Structure formats: C-alpha cells, structure tokens
Amino acid sequence: MTASESKFIIVGQGLAGSVLAYLLLQEGQRVHIYDSPDFPSSSKVAAGLYNPVTGRKLVKTWLAHQLFSFLETFYPQLETELNARFFYPQPIFRPFVNEESQKFFKSDHVPDDFSDFATLTFENTQYKSILQSQLGGVTTKHSGWVDLPAMLAAFKHYFTAKNLLTVGTIPTELLENNPTQTIIFCEGFSGRNNPYFNYLPFNPVKGEVLDIEIKNLYLTEIINQGAFVIPLEGESYRLGATYSWHELDFIPTEQGKNDLIEKYQKLMKPEMRILSHRAGVRPATKDRRPLIGLHPDFRHLGIFNGLGSKGVSLAPYFAKQFVDFLVYQKELHPEVNINRFASLYLGKK
Numbered sequence: 001m002t003a004s005e006s007k008f009i010i011v012g013q014g015l016a017g018s019v020l021a022y023l024l025l026q027e028g029q030r031v032h033i034y035d036s037p038d039f040p041s042s043s044k045v046a047a048g049l050y051n052p053v054t055g056r057k058l059v060k061t062w063l064a065h066q067l068f069s070f071l072e073t074f075y076p077q078l079e080t081e082l083n084a085r086f087f088y089p090q091p092i093f094r095p096f097v098n099e100e101s102q103k104f105f106k107s108d109h110v111p112d113d114f115s116d117f118a119t120l121t122f123e124n125t126q127y128k129s130i131l132q133s134q135l136g137g138v139t140t141k142h143s144g145w146v147d148l149p150a151m152l153a154a155f156k157h158y159f160t161a162k163n164l165l166t167v168g169t170i171p172t173e174l175l176e177n178n179p180t181q182t183i184i185f186c187e188g189f190s191g192r193n194n195p196y197f198n199y200l201p202f203n204p205v206k207g208e209v210l211d212i213e214i215k216n217l218y219l220t221e222i223i224n225q226g227a228f229v230i231p232l233e234g235e236s237y238r239l240g241a242t243y244s245w246h247e248l249d250f251i252p253t254e255q256g257k258n259d260l261i262e263k264y265q266k267l268m269k270p271e272m273r274i275l276s277h278r279a280g281v282r283p284a285t286k287d288r289r290p291l292i293g294l295h296p297d298f299r300h301l302g303i304f305n306g307l308g309s310k311g312v313s314l315a316p317y318f319a320k321q322f323v324d325f326l327v328y329q330k331e332l333h334p335e336v337n338i339n340r341f342a343s344l345y346l347g348k349k
C-alpha cells in the first residue's frame with residue numbers, strides 16, 4: 001500500500017506508531033508509515049516494565065483494571081500474529097522501604113481491591129541472602145516486561161512485508177491541503193518540535209539503564225525499590241532507571257551510571273558487573289497523561305504521544321481507543337484528549 005493510497009499516514013514507528021498502525025489495520029483501514037532513523041527512539045532504550053502498583057506508597061496506577069486486562073490479551077495475541085517472542089509476564093517483588101511503610105500495609109488502610117494486584121509478606125524469607133531489606137514487601141500480579149526492541153523489529157518486518165513502511169520523513173506536500181488522508185504524528189520525544197503540536201505541554205524526562213551480570217543469582221522475579229532489576233537471559237539483568245529533567249539527550253553519563261550503581265547497592269547484596277549502558281528521553285507530559293487527538297484547526301492532523309514512563313501499559317489500550325475515535329467517532333477519554341489544552345492553543349495563535 002503506497003502512501004497516496006492510504007487513508008491513514010503514521011509518522012514514527014516506535015511503540016506508539018506501531019501499535020496504532022497495527023490496530024488500524026485490524027479494523028481494515030489502509031495505512032502507511034514513515035519512520036526516520038534521524039530521530040531518536042525511546043522505545044529502543046526503554047526497560048519495558050509494566051507494573052500496576054507504583055510509587056513509594058505502592059498505589060494502584062491510573063485505570064489499572066482497564067489497562068492491564070487489555071494488555072494481557074493484546075501482547076500475547078500480537079506475539080502470535082508477528083511470530084516473535086517479546087512479552088514476559090513476571091511478578092515484581094517490592095521490598096518495603098522502611099518500617100513505616102511496612103506498618104502501613106499491616107494496617108487496614110490498604111484498599112479492598114489491592115489484593116487484585118498484589119500480595120503482601122512481612123518478613124523476608126525468600127530473599128534473605130539477596131536483598132538489603134529484611135522487612136518483607138509487596139509482590140505484584142499482572143506485571144512483567146516487554147522486550148520493546150524485539151517487538152519493534154518484528155513490527156518492522158511485518159509492515160515491510162506488507163509494503164506499508166517507508167524509511168524517511170513524510171513529504172511536505174502530504175502535510176498541506178490533504179483532505180482525503182489523516183496524518184497521525186507518533187514522534188515520541190521529537191514531537192515537542194512538531195510545528196502543529198508544539199503548544200502541548202511536554203515535560204520530557206531523561207533516563208538511563210544498565211545491563212549487568214550477576215553470577216549465580218537466577219532470579220525469577222523482578223525486584224523493584226528505588227531501582228529495578230529485571231532478569232534477562234542467564235546471568236544478565238537490566239538495572240534502571242534514572243530520572244533527570246536536564247540535558248535532554250540520548251547520551252549515557254557517568255553521573256547516571258554512578259546513580260544506578262548506588263541504587264543497586266542499596267537494594268541488592270550480590271556483586272554485579274556492568275555489561276552495557278544506554279540513555280534516552282521519555283516523552284512525558286506536565287499532567288502525566290498521554291496526548292491524543294486531532295489538531296484543533298487542521299482536522300486531518302493528529303497526535304498519539306505523551307506516553308511518558310508507562311508506554312508499555314498505556315499504548316495498547318489508548319491506541320484502541322484512538323482507533324475507535326478515528327474510525328467509529330467514539331469518545332476519547334477526556335484525560336488523554338488534547339482538547340483539554342485548547343486554551344494553550346488559542347493563547348499561542
């Protein structure tokens with residue numbers, strides 16, 4: 001399918017663009033994608049964790065029921081369709097940070113539906129020789145990680161085989177006076193420079209991760225407190241992540257590496273060795289909600305961005321919702337619809 005024959009043009013084949021293009025195709029829509037290696041990709045750096053219980057207080061994340069039941073069906077079906085392996089459901093053990101936190105979970109302040117997402121233990125029998133904390137913790141259900149580089153490579157193969165992907169940028173003539181096509185920008189971090197959507201309140205966050213080797217550990221769960229340690233293959237693990245609002249680039253730093261080593265030592269006892277180091281920028285937003293919808297004036301232009309640090313859990317559910325909006329004129333969730341920023345647009349005009 002050439003670009004001119006398609007109804008939808010997607011700009012960017014990261015997590016957002018790939019999932020959106022795929023779900024449009026599932027609805028029988030004609031789609032073409034432009035992706036240029038001249039722009040950075042957060043998805044190729046991301047650790048890929050999905051986790052329904054987050055933050056220091058271990059609260060259930062926004063829309064946890066809807067997002068997690070959707071993704072648990074979506075990714076396994078996608079693996080079958082793309083004939084690739086990238087979805088790794090796994091419990092996450094989150095040790096209590098201190099006695100106060102342990103006390104909170106012993107009290108009856110814990111919400112009733114917490115047990116849908118996690119179980120509690122109050123002593124550390126299983127991880128005695130591995131973890132610094134001995135206070136017990138929370139073990140999450142409905143969590144795990146997605147190998148995003150593997151998923152994107154499989155998507156690339158799938159779109160290329162169908163002749164739906166052009167490596168490069170979208171020709172400018174397609175952007176202007178184009179009444180028959182809808183162009184959706186899925187540019188991640190670079191989206192904040194898009195002249196049509198730069199009025200939106202992006203708040204990008206740099207992050208760094210290390211791949212490490214830990215000998216003779218053979219962890220079967222992800223460990224997460226301050227930092228996360230994800231078991232990969234054999235004795236390899238992924239350690240992440242840092243958060244920084246400065247130097248918004250994809251260059252690994254000495255400071256990032258040292259922060260991660262320090263976080264690791266606070267969390268884990270075994271020695272580790274660094275194998276590789278990478279950095280990227282999360283396409284986050286000021287109100288921590290995605291940016292989805294059509295441009296207020298140019299209704300043939302749209303955006304699917306702002307997935308922040310939770311792209312793996314947000315992308316499938318909201319791509320489906322965006323497809324239903326684009327194809328069947330259904331409502332978008334008001335907290336993700338970019339029309340919540342109409343006043344910013346009017347102020348900039």
Ligand SMILES: Cc1cc2nc3c(=O)[nH]c(=O)nc-3n(C[C@H](O)[C@H](O)[C@H](O)COP(=O)(O)OP(=O)(O)OC[C@H]3O[C@@H](n4cnc5c(N)ncnc54)[C@H](O)[C@@H]3O)c2cc1C
Pocket residue numbers: 011012013014015016017034035036037038039040041042043044045046047048049050168169170186187188189190191206207208209240241279280281282283304305306307308309310311312313
């Ligand atoms: C260190 C780090 C750790 C992270 N860990 C996690 C995690 O554990 N769990 C989680 O859910 N999320 C995590 N994230 C966030 C996750 O990476 C993002 O939410 C998600 O990948 C964003 O996907 P995207 O498709 O919007 O952007 P991207 O992945 O950046 O994709 C954008 C694509 O568009 C292309 N592009 C951009 N502009 C143009 C243009 N004008 N023309 C053509 N092509 C263009 C780029 O080349 C790229 O391929 C992490 C991010 C970082 C940096």
